[in-house]
Amino acid sequence: MRTLVCIKAVPSSTEVKMDPVTNTIIRDGKQSVVNPFDQAALEEAICIKEQLGGSIIVLSMGIPATEGLLRDCLSRGADRGILLSDRAFAGADTLATSYALSCALEQLRTANEFPSLIICGKMAVDGDTAQIGPELATTLGIPSIVNVEKVLAVSEEEITVRRITDLGREIVSCKLPALITVTKDIRIPRMPSIAGVRFGETGPVEVFGAQGVGADATRCGLNGSPTQVVRSFTPERTHEAITIEGTSSEQAAQLIDVLGGFGL
Amino acid sequence: MSGLVVDVSKCRGCGRCVRACASQGIVIQQRLAQVTPNCIACGMCIDACPFDALSIVKDAVDTKSDANGVWVFAQYDSGALAAVTLELLGKARELADDSNTSLTALLAIDSEQECNEIAQKLIAHGADRVLICVDNRFANHTTNVFAAWICDMVNEYSPAILLIGATNFGRELAPCVAAQLRTGLTADCTVLAMDKETGLLHQTRPAFGGNLMATIMCPNHRPQMSTVRPGIFPPSEYCESRTGEIIHTKLRDSIEPNVTLLEKLPDDAGDSLLDDDTLVVVGRGIGSQKNLPLMQKFADLIHAGLGCSRPLVESGWLEYKHQVGQTGLAVAPKVLISIGVSGAIQHLAGIGSAETIIAINPDASAPIHSVATYSIKNDALEVVKELVEQLQP
Numbered sequence: 020m021r022t023l024v025c026i027k028a029v030p031s032s033t034e035v036k037m038d039p040v041t042n043t044i045i046r047d048g049k050q051s052v053v054n055p056f057d058q059a060a061l062e063e064a065i066c067i068k069e070q071l072g073g074s075i076i077v078l079s080m081g082i083p084a085t086e087g088l089l090r091d092c093l094s095r096g097a098d099r100g101i102l103l104s105d106r107a108f109a110g111a112d113t114l115a116t117s118y119a120l121s122c123a124l125e126q127l128r129t130a131n132e133f134p135s136l137i138i139c140g141k142m143a144v145d146g147d148t149a150q151i152g153p154e155l156a157t158t159l160g161i162p163s164i165v166n167v168e169k170v171l172a173v174s175e176e177e178i179t180v181r182r183i184t185d186l187g188r189e190i191v192s193c194k195l196p197a198l199i200t201v202t203k204d205i206r207i208p209r210m211p212s213i214a215g216v217r218f219g220e221t222g223p224v225e226v227f228g229a230q231g232v233g234a235d236a237t238r239c240g241l242n243g244s245p246t247q248v249v250r251s252f253t254p255e256r257t258h259e260a261i262t263i264e265g266t267s268s269e270q271a272a273q274l275i276d277v278l279g280g281f282g283l
Numbered sequence: 284m285s286g287l288v289v290d291v292s293k294c295r296g297c298g299r300c301v302r303a304c305a306s307q308g309i310v311i312q313q314r315l316a317q318v319t320p321n322c323i324a325c326g327m328c329i330d331a332c333p334f335d336a337l338s339i340v341k342d343a344v345d346t347k348s349d350a351n352g353v354w355v356f357a358q359y360d361s362g363a364l365a366a367v368t369l370e371l372l373g374k375a376r377e378l379a380d381d382s383n384t385s386l387t388a389l390l391a392i393d394s395e396q397e398c399n400e401i402a403q404k405l406i407a408h409g410a411d412r413v414l415i416c417v418d419n420r421f422a423n424h425t426t427n428v429f430a431a432w433i434c435d436m437v438n439e440y441s442p443a444i445l446l447i448g449a450t451n452f453g454r455e456l457a458p459c460v461a462a463q464l465r466t467g468l469t470a471d472c473t474v475l476a477m478d479k480e481t482g483l484l485h486q487t488r489p490a491f492g493g494n495l496m497a498t499i500m501c502p503n504h505r506p507q508m509s510t511v512r513p514g515i516f517p518p519s520e521y522c523e524s525r526t527g528e529i530i531h532t533k534l535r536d537s538i539e540p541n542v543t544l545l546e547k548l549p550d551d552a553g554d555s556l557l558d559d560d561t562l563v564v565v566g567r568g569i570g571s572q573k574n575l576p577l578m579q580k581f582a583d584l585i586h587a588g589l590g591c592s593r594p595l596v597e598s599g600w601l602e603y604k605h606q607v608g609q610t611g612l613a614v615a616p617k618v619l620i621s622i623g624v625s626g627a628i629q630h631l632a633g634i635g636s637a638e639t640i641i642a643i644n645p646d647a648s649a650p651i652h653s654v655a656t657y658s659i660k661n662d663a664l665e666v667v668k669e670l671v672e673q674l675q676p
């Protein structure tokens with residue numbers, strides 16, 4: 020069974036600290052990491068491979084340095100990496116990103132290597148839009164199931180999963196090929212083995228630009244992004260709080276008075 | 284080609300852009316900023332440049348359209364409209380009035396029986412028109428069926444704006460619709476406003492990283508699509524005397540659900556923070572997981588629900604259903620006691636509707652104090668221990 024996992028590089032800490040004077044990011048010197056939800060997605064793919072055999076492709080759109088993260092995925096159990104890296108992809112919103120990813124998948128389709136199952140993390144910790152999975156599935160014309168917390172059964176033809184819905188949980192199934200997005204709790208990512216680390220260094224990672232995957236330049240990057248950030252601003256807060264002073268026991272007593280005022 | 288461009292007549296080579304960039308997308312060479320292949324056109328450097336030397340240019344696309352009207356997708360689950368639907372109707376009514384257009388609600392439903400009653404309810408809550416489709420293929424909430432119908436309706440009627448509630452279902456449906464229509468979608472907006480001159484929707488949400496809000500627009504594609512979390516906007520008023528038009532439509536024959544429901548496992552836990560009038564919300568400042576029982580005890584003593592900031596969910600201290608904020612729950616209690624929370628913009632997005640906020644945090648500069656009604660600038664453990672002691676019978 021061939022699976023493909025979509026990987027996003029995210030800052031190692033999502034708490035970007037801003038310098039209040041210059042209004043710029045204070046970098047902590049740490050590198051990017053694989054989005055934790057995608058790490059869980061990869062682990063699920065590895066478990067499926069252990070059960071059914073087959074291979075795993077990891078796919079990312081990102082800056083050239085993202086290759087290192089794909090190699091990390093190889094060291095944990097992926098077989099092959101595909102990186103889409105090109106200035107033409109820069110500034111992509113979710114629509115343009117899912118289009119670029121779909122181009123790589125269309126190339127696999129042409130080569131008769133289209134995966135039976137595509138797994139995405141439910142969301143990326145830096146953006147949290149949770150849009151890429153369903154947009155990619157729609158662009159590829161395959162079914163999607165989001166918010167999957169457990170894969171109950173999978174074969175070449177069909178997958179059965181438990182997913183989280185607005186009213187609880189559901190067990191659903193669909194025909195493959197399909198795309199699922201998974202919660203972070205679905206699996207705990209494993210550490211690379213020693214042999215894995217070696218494979219990570221030498222294993223195949225192909226890098227393609229927009230032309231290399233046959234992408235239509237007008238649908239990539241900024242040009243292909245319907246949304247535009249027009250303005251960022253720091254919200255004004257002019258409000259003054261009433262400070263409750265004193266020792267902690269005095270503060271507690273005053274707070275209890277305040278709460279009493281609300282009938283608590 | 285489009286991308287980040289440097290206006291060499293304005294650039295002084297000061298390097299502030301380089302420091303603002305998180306991806307090494309810009310460098311200083313020969314005292315001028317130079318864009319590198321690493322640039323992801325995120326725009327961070329633009330805000331940092333004091334000389335206005337940087338901008339993002341985009342090849343012009345011209346897709347003028349006569350798209351018109353504000354649409355709201357009405358989510359109908361197990362016999363009831365989702366609360367967020369009424370919240371969206373209230374905001375959409377404002378947007379429609381501000382742009383002199385009409386408000387349409389979309390209702391896809393599997394039961395003939397209830398559909399008129401629900402359509403009337405949508406009208407009473409502000410819709411001028413309801414597009415209804417009754418079809419048993421909607422029964423199991425399979426997104427491809429809903430997406431197909433919505434896209435057909437959009438192609439037929441060309442709305443300018445389409446709003447969808449950011450429920451679990453809406454968060455799957457909206458991107459399916461946006462990708463089919465090849466239009467823009469902004470997730471989790473906290474402010475929506477109409478630019479009366481251009482007719483463009485200003486979609487504002489916390490920016491990725493940093494205590495910034497970002498306003499996003501979708502200038503050349505229609506509809507302009509946004510999702511909004513439940514609890515962000517107040518529900519619209521019910522007005523019995525409002526009238527509106529009901530149009531029955533059809534779902535294409537060729538579409539079949541592509542996911543099969545095998546079993547429903549309803550949630551037994553009916554305890555949602557949304558129902559609590561009083562909330563205790565704890566953050567990383569409580570120090571360690573072993574202090575949680577103390578916080579729970581305090582919450583119990585004042586009959587409050589217990590919520591938390593995102594890092595506590597990430598560390599596995601509390602379940603996701605306790606998370607308050609932009610990507611958790613937007614809560615609206617009468618009293619909210621915030622303990623050891625810094626008040627990051629993503630967190631504040633979820634507590635904006637609380638009537639009274641009491642903050643306990645020793646850092647006087649923590650943003651939580653600037654939204655609080657009462658501030659205690661002291662160690663959370665000390666104060667809560669005292670509180671529990673004094674409250675205990």
Ligand SMILES: Cc1cc2nc3c(=O)[nH]c(=O)nc-3n(C[C@H](O)[C@H](O)[C@H](O)COP(=O)(O)OP(=O)(O)OC[C@H]3O[C@@H](n4cnc5c(N)ncnc54)[C@H](O)[C@@H]3O)c2cc1C
Nearest residue numbers: 566567568592593608609610611623624625627630646663
């Ligand atoms: C895309 C995205 C979405 C996000 N969504 C959410 C969301 O929905 N909800 C959310 O909460 N966050 C969200 N975040 C994270 C958010 O940016 C903050 O990182 C988070 O809210 C910080 O949590 P905190 O206040 O508990 O921790 P911190 O920021 O670490 O603050 C801890 C506070 O505790 C105080 N403190 C320290 N010691 C004590 C003591 N002894 N007693 C009392 N106080 C003490 C400190 O002064 C500090 O202010 C999101 C981030 C991103 C990037």
